Amino acid sequence: MFEAGGWVLLESAIADLPVDLRWLFESGALTIEQLAALHGALGVTTAADLRAAVRREAVRNVPGLDVAVESAIAAALPTLRASVPRVPLGRAMTIAYPFLSRLRELPGVEWAELAGSVRRGEDMVGDIEMVAAAPDAASVFDALLQLADIARCLHRGPRRLYLLTDRAQVGIRCPAPDRAGAALLYLTGTGAHFDGLSSLASNRGWTLEPEGLTREAGSPRLSESEEQIYSALDLPCIPPEIRNGDDEIAAAQQGTLPTLIARTDIRGDLHMHTDFSDGRDTVEAMVEACVSLGYEYLAITDHSPHSASSRNLSTDSVKRQAEDIARLRERYPQVAILHGCEVDILPDGRLDFSDRVLERLDIVLVSLHDGAGHSPERLLQRYLDAMRHPLVTLITHPTNRLLPHRAGYDIDYDRLFAAAVETRTVLEIDGAPAHLDLHGALARRAVAAGATVAVDSDCHRAEMLQLQMQLGITTARRGWVEPRHVLNTKPIHEIRGLIAAKRAR
Numbered sequence: 001m002f003e004a005g006g007w008v009l010l011e012s013a014i015a016d017l018p019v020d021l022r023w024l025f026e027s028g029a030l031t032i033e034q035l036a037a038l039h040g041a042l043g044v045t046t047a048a049d050l051r052a053a054v055r056r057e058a059v060r061n062v063p064g065l066d067v068a069v070e071s072a073i074a075a076a077l078p079t080l081r082a083s084v085p086r087v088p089l090g091r092a093m094t095i096a097y098p099f100l101s102r103l104r105e106l107p108g109v110e111w112a113e114l115a116g117s118v119r120r121g122e123d124m125v126g127d128i129e130m131v132a133a134a135p136d137a138a139s140v141f142d143a144l145l146q147l148a149d150i151a152r153c154l155h156r157g158p159r160r161l162y163l164l165t166d167r168a169q170v171g172i173r174c175p176a177p178d179r180a181g182a183a184l185l186y187l188t189g190t191g192a193h194f195d196g197l198s199s200l201a202s203n204r205g206w207t208l209e210p211e212g213l214t215r216e217a218g219s220p221r222l223s224e225s226e227e228q229i230y231s232a233l234d235l236p237c238i239p240p241e242i243r244n245g246d247d248e249i250a251a252a253q254q255g256t257l258p259t260l261i262a263r264t265d266i267r268g269d270l271h272m273h274t275d276f277s278d279g280r281d282t283v284e285a286m287v288e289a290c291v292s293l294g295y296e297y298l299a300i301t302d303h304s305p306h307s308a309s310s311r312n313l314s315t316d317s318v319k320r321q322a323e324d325i326a327r328l329r330e331r332y333p334q335v336a337i338l339h340g341c342e343v344d345i346l347p348d349g350r351l352d353f354s355d356r357v358l359e360r361l362d363i364v365l366v367s368l369h370d371g372a373g374h375s376p377e378r379l380l381q382r383y384l385d386a387m388r389h390p391l392v393t394l395i396t397h398p399t400n401r402l403l404p405h406r407a408g409y410d411i412d413y414d415r416l417f418a419a420a421v422e423t424r425t426v427l428e429i430d431g432a433p434a435h436l437d438l439h440g441a442l443a444r445r446a447v448a449a450g451a452t453v454a455v456d457s458d459c460h461r462a463e464m465l466q467l468q469m470q471l472g473i474t475t476a477r478r479g480w481v482e483p484r485h486v487l488n489t490k491p492i493h494e495i496r497g498l499i500a501a502k503r504a505r
């Protein structure tokens, strides 16, 4: 039995462990003493390290450990990451990006890049990892530890550092530049993608390990850049967002990898809120921010009267907003300002504004913000009714999930996608941190079915326009979405044409 003081001490020792080791301990695969021995002898800190150590059968040789412990770790590994507490991608990016740019500015850092699930843009991120190529890791780490907002150093090894910053764990690997590319490839994962590349290599009698790609014995290892390794395997560099280990390597071999959507393809943002509903900023502040992002157009789309938001539009305030926008069009002639609305689809499938109000708007977005206790079939029916309405251009956040707490609707998405094609209704990939909706897997099915998508910020604060658009783009990239699939890569006259064509039907 632990006495109180000892227990507290042990608890805090566990809380200070890098997350993967903490969860390995929680899995019961080994005791805290064995964990300490493992960490001390091999320097492992992440699931990726553990996988590599098990792969080369190094665990069994650590004093105090044996084959049984190695097998227990191997057995715990597949589910280990699933039990790590995760933060939504938006929060992870808010922490990771400023940190990464400071890391890039440190003397001696040749390049630095995100790794792991945050680089792949997963909805929920286990821990924030980055790789910085630098000849002298110690001086980079010394400099990092002097930054004011680093709460605590959790672990420092010769070439790895685990920090607590902004209540999140950030892991930094600092390999020598000549081997940093292999480290980045390995740490970006997924494990299945790396295994896929490894078997390609072994088909040719080569070996791909976390340290790099070795061709003939005695030949130098390729490890300087990811491109170098992919190219030796006769592959183009596969974008991190689609390194799932399912069909991306086959697509790369066949030359059918998608040209993924990028920020430079985006011409405007078609979904944002102002202080006319639950947004924080004025219409003008949003317009100004969009101008500074270089957009050619934007749509102001506040909530309709029966939305559950803290504040909504009324028929009257739509008129006032129209006057505001008319004034701003004169003040900002360089950008096209669409007057729109995010209209709730009511429980009976009708829209939350009369046609008389809606037809005066430039663009109408519709959404379900509640399930109203409806069955999946009835929810789908509400969508289908709204999509057949000639004034409706776009369905926002179609699954209506709320990360991390609420799963999306369990509706028949194939029917939704078919109806979107048939009624020429656009489906959204919403970049709000709690939405990321459609998510990657569904977005991929939607565009494969022939649907057009729009990548929007659904922003409620001017300062978040850029990050939320980036989150939307990352999510779209995970869905193999190309510029040709995306409404807001098109010039404004084409968008107006598409809206007019549906209205004329």
Ligand SMILES: [Zn+2]
Pocket: 342, 367, 369, 396, 397
């Ligand atoms: Zn909404």
Ligand SMILES: [Zn+2]
Pocket: 271, 272, 273, 342, 396, 458
């Ligand atoms: Zn919205």
